[in-house]
Amino acid sequence: MNADELDWNRTLREQWEFHWNHQLRGRLDGLTDDEYFWSPVPDAWSVRPRGSSKAPVQAGAGDFTMDYAFPEPVPTAFSTIAWRLGHVIVGVLAARNAAHFGAPAASYETWEYAGSAATALDQLEAQLDGWLAGVRGLGETGLRVPVGAKEPFPELPMADLVLHIHRELIHHLSEVCLLRDLYLHTNPLVDGLRHDR
Numbered sequence: 001m002n003a004d005e006l007d008w009n010r011t012l013r014e015q016w017e018f019h020w021n022h023q024l025r026g027r028l029d030g031l032t033d034d035e036y037f038w039s040p041v042p043d044a045w046s047v048r049p050r051g052s053s054k055a056p057v058q059a060g061a062g063d064f065t066m067d068y069a070f071p072e073p074v075p076t077a078f079s080t081i082a083w084r085l086g087h088v089i090v091g092v093l094a095a096r097n098a099a100h101f102g103a104p105a106a107s108y109e110t111w112e113y114a115g116s117a118a119t120a121l122d123q124l125e126a127q128l129d130g131w132l133a134g135v136r137g138l139g140e141t142g143l144r145v146p147v148g149a150k151e152p153f154p155e156l157p158m159a160d161l162v163l164h165i166h167r168e169l170i171h172h173l174s175e176v177c178l179l180r181d182l183y184l185h186t187n188p189l190v191d192g193l194r195h196d197r
Helices: 008-028 033-037 081-101 117-138 158-186
Strands: 047-049 057-059 064-068
Touching (some): 033 081, 033 117, 064 081, 081 117
16 A cells, blocks of 8 residues: 555544553443542552542542642652542643644633542543544644644654554553552452452
């Protein structure tokens, strides 16, 4: 096949869609609130009811806030599944959907973070749908357009941003899966039943 005949837009979307459909989505099924908020180490960053965090920065507009600090501590704080999903939903997807695809404005400071695993997964799916629809709408020509001033490297083409976002999704959601495994192996009996994945 000639490279000029290749549907690059479809190829970029399939990079993520394959990983989501065959490796990640099933691993997130059944995520419980206990897993969502579980902290394997003391003082891990998380999503917490407003007013209950001890973090220097407590971002969020709703009943729950996300822990943060600026500048970030060295080493970076460990984070819970709730925090990692919040980061993916807002910083990786919602902010980009707003900046590039006409979605409502979104930021860590203005987001209403999920107080349950089910709500977080609903938010994740909604933002993923928006992202994929936006990427699809770029067609081939839109992948070559510079990302512009809303990104740290404004001269790079949208294709580079798509690849970056997909790497971020694969990276962080794989961390979530690993934390689920750690939770199950640290707490082998949950509700009296052994959970195997």
